[in-house]
Amino acid sequence: MARQLRLLSASDLNGTLRMQDVLQHVERAFGERGLGRSEMPAKTYLHFPQHDGVLLVMPGSLPQMEQAGVKLISVHTRNPVVHGLPTLLSTIVLISPDTGEPVCIMDGSYVTGMRTGAATGVATKLLARKDSRVLGIIGAGFEGPFQLEAVRHVLQLEKVLVNDLIAEKAKNLAALARGFGLSARACETAEEVVRSCDVLVTATPSDRPIVKDEWMHEGMHLNCVGSYAAGKQEIESAILRRAMVVVDDWEQASHAGEINVPVSNGEFDRSGVYAELPEIAAGLKPGRMDDAAITVFDTTGLAVQDVVTAWAAFRVAEERGLGTVIDALFR
Ligand SMILES: NC(=O)c1ccc[n+]([C@@H]2O[C@H](COP(=O)([O-])OP(=O)(O)OC[C@H]3O[C@@H](n4cnc5c(N)ncnc54)[C@H](O)[C@@H]3O)[C@@H](O)[C@H]2O)c1
Incomplete structure (x- = not known):
C-alpha cells in the first residue's frame, strides 16, 4: 500500500528532538560509516550564476537502519535583499529504502543545527x-x-x-x-x-x-x-x-x-x-x-548525519501528528 507523504515546516520541527538523543543517533551513524555500512556519494553542485546561486545535493543511506534521504542546500546570496529570503535554504527529502517512496519533505535548518551540534558533541x-x-x-x-x-x-x-x-x-x-x-x-x-x-x-x-x-x-x-x-x-x-x-x-x-x-x-x-x-x-x-x-x-x-537526525524528527512528527500529510502521491 502506498505510503503517505508528510510535509514538515521549520516551526513544525522546532523542539521535536532532544540533543541527548541526537548525540546517540549521530554517533551511531558515524559508527555505521566507520564499519563501511553507509552510502554517501560526494556532494554534487548545480550552479545558477545568473542568480548568484548554487545548489548542493547531499544523498545518504544507512542500510542497517533502513534510512535514506537527500538534503538540498541552496545558497543564493541575493536572496535577503532581492527576495526577502535567507541566503541559505535547506530541504530534506526522506526516502523509504524498501519502495523508494518519499515519506517526508522537511525544512532542513533545524536538523542541520542539531546534527552539526551533535557531531561536535560526539567528537x-x-x-x-x-x-x-x-x-x-x-x-x-x-x-x-x-x-x-x-x-x-x-x-x-x-x-x-x-x-x-x-x-x-x-x-x-x-x-x-x-x-x-x-x-x-x-x-x-x-x-x-x-x-x-x-x-x-x-x-x-x-x-x-x-x-x-x-x-x-x-x-x-x-x-x-x-x-x-x-x-x-x-x-x-x-x-x-x-x-x-x-x-x-x-x-x-x-x-x-x-x-x-x-x-x-x-x-x-x-x-x-x-x-x-x-x-x-x-x-x-x-x-x-x-x-x-x-x-x-x-x-x-556528512549526509548520514542529516539522514539519521531527520528520520528521528520524522518519527516524532508522526507520533505527534505534526505537519501536513498528503495521501498517496503516486496514485
Ligand atoms: N560543518 C558543518 O557541518 C556546518 C553545518 C552548518 C553550518 N556550517 C558553517 O558554520 C558557519 C556558521 O554557520 P551559521 O549558520 O551559524 O552562520 P551565521 O551567519 O548564522 O553565524 C556566523 C557568525 O559568525 C560571526 N563571525 C563572522 N566572522 C567572525 C569573526 N572573524 N570572528 C568572530 N565572529 C565572526 C558572525 O557575526 C555570525 O554571528 C558557516 O560558515 C556555515 O557554513 C558548517
Whole structure:
C-alpha cells in the first residue's frame, strides 16, 4: 500500500528532538560509516550564476537502519535583499529504502543545527580531556546554541566564553548558557576566548585564520565547524601541524573543510590526519590518548548525519501528528 507523504515546516520541527538523543543517533551513524555500512556519494553542485546561486545535493543511506534521504542546500546570496529570503535554504527529502517512496519533505535548518551540534558533541566526547570545564565559542550565529547544547551534554561544563564580531550575538549566547546554570560571558577578542578555554568551537564563515597558534595551550580540543568551501579557514595551519587531527571525511575535508587551504598550498597532507571520526566512533581507533595533546576535529557535515537526525524528527512528527500529510502521491 502506498505510503503517505508528510510535509514538515521549520516551526513544525522546532523542539521535536532532544540533543541527548541526537548525540546517540549521530554517533551511531558515524559508527555505521566507520564499519563501511553507509552510502554517501560526494556532494554534487548545480550552479545558477545568473542568480548568484548554487545548489548542493547531499544523498545518504544507512542500510542497517533502513534510512535514506537527500538534503538540498541552496545558497543564493541575493536572496535577503532581492527576495526577502535567507541566503541559505535547506530541504530534506526522506526516502523509504524498501519502495523508494518519499515519506517526508522537511525544512532542513533545524536538523542541520542539531546534527552539526551533535557531531561536535560526539567528537568532543571522544577527543577532549574528560576534565575539560571551559567551553569557548567563536561565532555566535545560528549554529551557536546547538553547539553549546551538544557540548554541555558530553562534558561537565562550568564556564562558557563567547566571541562574535557582533557583540550583541555573543551576549545573547552567553545569556543562553547562563540559563543552563553555567557561568558565561561575552569576550571582546577571540584571543581571550582561546587562551582561557579547554574546548573551542569555531563557527564563523571566515576565510582567514581567526585562531592563532601562539594562543594555544596543552590539552585543548578544537572543533572547527565553519569552513564549508574551498578557501575557508578559521585556525592557523601551524596548529594543524602539531595537533592530533581528526576529520569527518577526508574527501570532503580536504576540498572544503578546515584543512582545505593548507592541503591546497602543500602545508598539510593526509599523513597529518590521525583518523576519520567514523573510525573512532566504530572503535577501530582510539580517541585521545595523551592528556597534553592538542586535538582538532574538522567537521564538514556528512549526509548520514542529516539522514539519521531527520528520520528521528520524522518519527516524532508522526507520533505527534505534526505537519501536513498528503495521501498517496503516486496514485
Ligand atoms: N560543518 C558543518 O557541518 C556546518 C553545518 C552548518 C553550518 N556550517 C558553517 O558554520 C558557519 C556558521 O554557520 P551559521 O549558520 O551559524 O552562520 P551565521 O551567519 O548564522 O553565524 C556566523 C557568525 O559568525 C560571526 N563571525 C563572522 N566572522 C567572525 C569573526 N572573524 N570572528 C568572530 N565572529 C565572526 C558572525 O557575526 C555570525 O554571528 C558557516 O560558515 C556555515 O557554513 C558548517
